[in-house]
Amino acid sequence: TGTVPRRKMAAPVKKVPIHLQSSQNRLIIKNGKIVNATGMQDGDIFVEDGIIKQIGTNLIVPGGTRMIDARGRYIIPGGIDPHVHFAFEFMGQTSADDFYQGTKAAIAGGTTMIIDFAIPKKKESLLDQYDKYRLMADDKVCCDYALHCGITWWSDKVKQEMEILCKERGVNSFKAFMAYKDDLMLHDDELYKMMETCRQLGAVAMVHAENGDIIQENAKKLLAKGVNGPEGHEKSRPEEVEAEATNRACVIAKQVNCPLYVVHVMSKEAGDVIAKYREQGWPVYGEALAAGLGTDGRPCCSSNYGLAAAHIMSPPLRSDPTTKERLMELLSADGLQTTGSDNCTFTSQQKAVGKNDFSKIPNGVNGVEDRMSVVWEKGVHTGKISPTRFVEITSTNAAKIFNLFPSKGAIAIGSDADIVIWNPNKTRTISAKTHHQACDYNIFEGMECHGVPEYVIVSGRVCVDEGELKVVQGHGRFNPTPLFPPTVYDPIASEEEKANYAALPDIVTETSDQVSQLHV
Ligand SMILES: C[C@@H](CNC(N)=O)C(=O)O
Numbered sequence: 001t002g003t004v005p006r007r008k009m010a011a012p013v014k015k016v017p018i019h020l021q022s023s024q025n026r027l028i029i030k031n032g033k034i035v036n037a038t039g040m041q042d043g044d045i046f047v048e049d050g051i052i053k054q055i056g057t058n059l060i061v062p063g064g065t066r067m068i069d070a071r072g073r074y075i076i077p078g079g080i081d082p083h084v085h086f087a088f089e090f091m092g093q094t095s096a097d098d099f100y101q102g103t104k105a106a107i108a109g110g111t112t113m114i115i116d117f118a119i120p121k122k123k124e125s126l127l128d129q130y131d132k133y134r135l136m137a138d139d140k141v142c143c144d145y146a147l148h149c150g151i152t153w154w155s156d157k158v159k160q161e162m163e164i165l166c167k168e169r170g171v172n173s174f175k176a177f178m179a180y181k182d183d184l185m186l187h188d189d190e191l192y193k194m195m196e197t198c199r200q201l202g203a204v205a206m207v208h209a210e211n212g213d214i215i216q217e218n219a220k221k222l223l224a225k226g227v228n229g230p231e232g233h234e235k236s237r238p239e240e241v242e243a244e245a246t247n248r249a250c251v252i253a254k255q256v257n258c259p260l261y262v263v264h265v266m267s268k269e270a271g272d273v274i275a276k277y278r279e280q281g282w283p284v285y286g287e288a289l290a291a292g293l294g295t296d297g298r299p300c301c302s303s304n305y306g307l308a309a310a311h312i313m314s315p316p317l318r319s320d321p322t323t324k325e326r327l328m329e330l331l332s333a334d335g336l337q338t339t340g341s342d343n344c345t346f347t348s349q350q351k352a353v354g355k356n357d358f359s360k361i362p363n364g365v366n367g368v369e370d371r372m373s374v375v376w377e378k379g380v381h382t383g384k385i386s387p388t389r390f391v392e393i394t395s396t397n398a399a400k401i402f403n404l405f406p407s408k409g410a411i412a413i414g415s416d417a418d419i420v421i422w423n424p425n426k427t428r429t430i431s432a433k434t435h436h437q438a439c440d441y442n443i444f445e446g447m448e449c450h451g452v453p454e455y456v457i458v459s460g461r462v463c464v465d466e467g468e469l470k471v472v473q474g475h476g477r478f479n480p481t482p483l484f485p486p487t488v489y490d491p492i493a494s495e496e497e498k499a500n501y502a503a504l505p506d507i508v509t510e511t512s513d514q515v516s517q518l519h520v
């Protein structure tokens with residue numbers, strides 16, 4: 001078919017950790033319905049040393065292999081959440097879920113890999129921020145992770161550091177902010193250069209698409225009129241302010257022939273813009289969030305400040321309650337491709353700083369634990385999407401776009417043993433009283449969801465065992481994301497480029513102490 005074989009990537013050096021060198025590292029899952037993006041099959045799965053080694057029936061396995069009976073339930077690839085912010089310093093606070101608690105909550109909900117963002121402040125070094133995140137995360141993560149990097153300013157130095165991150169640190173994606181003026185925001189010329197550089201490197205350009213200039217002026221006006229409560233937040237950034245920036249990002253990406261991933265699409269209008277460019281055959285990808293699929297912005301007008309502030313994020317949860325159905329329809333029709341959480345939690349005490357000025361409320365909500373159940377409830381249980389489409393939008397598409405497939409995002413021989421036994425009929429009621437996250441509100445409070453993970457296997461280790469959470473801090477590994485993901489680059493890369501990227505050097509996964517030595 002002319003597609004370039006996925007660049008051979010040196011399998012990250014996955015020493016079998018001590019605690020897996022017992023018989024624990026052998027597992028057979030029987031009597032399950034295996035669901036991949038490509039279809040479903042009955043079958044058993046044999047796992048050894050964290051890798052799927054056999055799939056089929058009547059498998060011959062060594063003695064001492066643990067057997068799990070899936071009892072006819074679905075067996076799905078572990079969820080991949082391409083959008084989280086653990087321990088993120090933002091708006092004067094540090095987000096409450098760190099890499100231990102955040103990945104623990106992720107696993108509790110059936111997610112077995114997360115992708116976070118190393119975001120430098122303006123004029124700071126990207127490389128230093130990347131090293132800081134590696135040192136913060138490597139010893140804490142309970143599941144595998146990767147990193148996007150934030151582009152919050154522009155210079156030749158930023159361009160050079162992007163190249164080093166791509167060619168030596170296993171980064172293939174960069175997020176630019178069109179909002180958060182004076183803090184993280186890039187202007188159009190900088191956006192143009194950032195995307196042009198992504199294209200040259202074979203990286204994925206990502207945007208937070210809202211018009212930060214309009215937002216700043218609207219907020220000033222609202223505050224001057226005395227509208228300073230959380231209800232002013234969405235008023236300062238209505239749907240068209242998101243849609244305008246989404247369109248502008250698509251235009252710039254097209255001008256420089258760069259694939260574009262639009263994070264947290266929170267409105268019908270923005271979703272329709274992405275669907276339009278995709279219909280023109282352009283490699284634009286859109287990400288919906290559990291928040292936008294499961295709830296809406298009406299609580300932001302509550303007289304209960306804690307409840308209202310807990311729902312403050314950007315782009316805002318829309319007060320139009322039918323937005324969630326529209327976003328799910330777009331996911332069903334491939335107008336949008338992935339679901340993330342944008343988990344960026346703050347406690348009610350942290351959110352209180354914005355009590356008299358909504359523009360000071362730290363932006364961010366929960367979602368990493370509940371994403372999979374919310375998508376199942378709003379998508380599969382309502383009949384809008386199939387189990388195979390559920391796997392695509394919660395795992396496989398993110399793996400393909402960020403070039404982790406098929407190690408990730410598939411139940412296949414040779415893939416990582418990130419596996420979830422999913423009970424579609426079991427229900428659970430979401431609550432801050434029972435969730436594993438560090439925040440005291442849950443935006444899905446009281447929501448009953450069909451779809452519960454009964455077993456979650458993380459790189460071969462059973463970390464949810466008949467519903468019981470048994471995570472291990474430091475069990476996860478950093479996963480480099482190789483350049484030129486075929487899914488997004490095959491449609492636009494030149495033949496000569498495709499030949500080049502097949503030969504790119506393998507990325508080595510250094511341990512965290514090696515990372516700290518890299519700049520010595
Ligand atoms: C700052 C970060 C999380 N906060 C948010 N989305 O409101 C983002 O913009 O993605």
Ligand SMILES: [Zn+2]
Nearest residue numbers: 208263264314
């Ligand atoms: Zn954002």
Ligand SMILES: [Zn+2]
Nearest residue numbers: 083084085342
């Ligand atoms: Zn985010």
Ligand SMILES: [Zn+2]
Nearest residue numbers: 017472474475
């Ligand atoms: Zn381990």
